[in-house]
Amino acid sequence: MNLTGKQKRFLKSKAHHLTPVYQIGKGGLNDEIKTGIREALERRELIKVSLLQNTDEEASEVATLLAEQLGLMVVQIIGRVLVLFKPSSKEKYQKLSKEVKSI
Template sequence: MELRGKQKRFLRSEAHHLNPIIQIGKGGLTESVIDQIEETLERRELIKISLLQNTDEVADDVAEALTQAINCDVVQIIGRVLVVFKPSSKEKFQKISIAVRKI
């Protein structure tokens, strides 16, 4: 789902109060971390990911890898924090994606 400007702005405002749920540390972006991100996105649709100081990963590279691996949208990158959105495939978890489609 390609997001338009207004949709990204809405998602940024929704993510403002969220705390980072997933942290990427010195192990880097491994397959298990990607699986965990995918499972979390399935339930929440919008999450923040934090890159800890001891990781060698760069936020832009992580954003590119996540976009390729799980087909999600990186809404915003601020420093070492990424805001990631992916509509849920299960109807009971689709709260944010319904609001995004209306915009």
Template sequence: MELRGKQKRFLRSEAHHLQPIFQIGKGGVNEAMIIQIGEALEKRELIKVSLLQNTDEVAEDVAEELEAALGCQVVQIIGRVLVVFKPSSKEKYQKVSTQVRSI
């Protein structure tokens, strides 16, 4: 699902009040973290991921890695915080994605 400008703006406004639930530190992005982020996206659809100061990772590189591995979309990157969206495959968790489709 390719997002249009209005849909991205809606997702950014929804994510504004969220706290980052994943932090990428000096270990960088590994397989276990990608699996956990995928599981969190399945339940929540919209999450924030922050990069700690001690990491060598660059936010844009992490965004590309997550998009390639999970098929998600990085809606926004502000400094060291990424807003990630992926529609859930289970209908009971599809709260945000149904709102996005209606826009």
């Protein structure tokens, strides 16, 4: 599923007030962080992830890796903050994805 411009704008507006759920630091992008991001997206569908100053990772590289490995969509990259979206597979958590589909 690719996001249209209107869908991305909608998700950006929803993500504006969110605080980053995960922070990637000097340990880099490891399996524990990937698992945590996957679980957070399953429940929330839309999260922010920030890259700390002490990491060697680049935001665009992390976004590409996460998109490939976890099957999520990168809504926006602002500096060192990623906004990520993935529709939940569970019906009770599918609030945002239903709104996105209707746009």
